[in-house]
Amino acid sequence: MEAFKPFESKGTPLEKQYRNWSEMVKPPYDKSSVDAYSRTRGILMNGVENNILSYLHDFARNTDDDVINGKLAELRRVEEQQQTTIDWSMPANQTVIETTLAFEQVATDLTANLAKNEPDPYVRQALDFALIEDFDHLFRYSALYEMLENGDPNSILQGKTEVKPGRPTGDEHRHPLDDLRRHYDRETADFKTKLNVWTITLGEQQTYLYYKTHGMMYPQDIARKLYAEIAEIEEEHVTQYEALGDPNETWLEKTLLLQAVEAYNYWSCLQTEPDPKLKVVWEEFYRYELEHIRIVGELLEKYEGRSAKDLIPESVEPLIVFEPNKEYVDQVVKDQINLRPYNKEFVDISELPADWLSHEYSRTVNTGGIPSEMVIEQRRKAA
C-alpha cells in the first residue's frame, strides 16, 4: 500500500467535477456477492460526504464573505453529487436491518483499525471505549434480523466480524455531561489523530442519522424501540468524538482538514478495493478531493496567511484498512468492559462516585424495560 501523498498528484478541475444523472447514479452492487468490506467502504464514504456537506452549510451560515460563500457553494454541490453516487450504489433489496448490520460492521472494524493506529493514548482510549459498544449493537441487531426477517447476519458480515456481546447496550445510556471529552491540541496533535477523530465523527454521525430516519419504518414495537435506543447511543458517540477535536481550529482550517479527511479516505479505499468498478469511483473522487484541498488551501492563504502545506504533511501512513479485528475486539471487551467515563477520564465502575450522573440517567431511560435486552429474550423464546 502506498502512503497518502496529497501534494504529489494533480486533482480534477472543479468545472469537470459536475456530472450528469447517469454518471451520478450507477447500477447498484449485488448484495449477496459484494465483498462485505466494499459495502462498508461505501457506508463510510457516504457518511463522510453527507456530514461534510452539513459542515459546509454551517460554515456558510456563519460567514458573510462572498468569496468564501461562493467557493463553499461550489464545493457543496460536488460533495452532494459524490454522496449520491456512493449511497445509490446500495441495492433496493438490501433491507433496513441488513444495512444496519453493515453500519455496525463499519463501526466495529473501522474503530478497531483507527484505534490500533492511533498515536494519542487518550484518543485511542476513547475509540476503544466506543468500539465495544458498537460491537454489542451488532449483536442486538443481529437478533432482531433473525427474528423479523429470518436472516443470517453472516449473509451481510461474511464471517469477517463476530456476533457476540460487548459492553451491554443497556449499560451504555449516559448523562450528556459524561460524554464530553478533552480535545487534542491543533498545534501539537499528530495529523493522523486529526484524520482519525474526524473520520470517526463523520461515520458515527451518519449512523445516528440512518437509525433516526429508518427506525420508524418497521411496524414491530421491538424494532422501533431498539432503533430508538441504539440511535441515542450513536448520538452519545458523536458527542464524545466531536469533543476530541480542537474547537480553536478556524472554520477554514477545519474545512481544509475535512477535505484532507475525504482525500485520505478515498486514497485508502482505492488502495484496498478489490472491485474494479468501485475502484474507478474511489480514484475519480480522490482526484476531486485533491482539488478541494487546493481550493481551500488558496482561501486559507488569502484569509489567514497560511498554506495547506503548513497544516497537511507531505505523506501520511498508515492508511485506513477494513479487515477482521476479532482478536483485538475480544481483548478490548475483556480488558475494558467495566470502564466508564467520569470527569473526562475513563475509570473502572468500582471507582465511580454514588452520584455519578449517568446512574440516574440510565435509571430514567431504562425504567419500563430495555429494548436491547428484550430483543435477546424474545429471540430466545422464538427459537
Ligand SMILES: [Fe+2]
Ligand atoms: Fe467529497
Ligand SMILES: [Fe+2]
Ligand atoms: Fe457508535
Ligand SMILES: [Fe+2]
Ligand atoms: Fe471535498
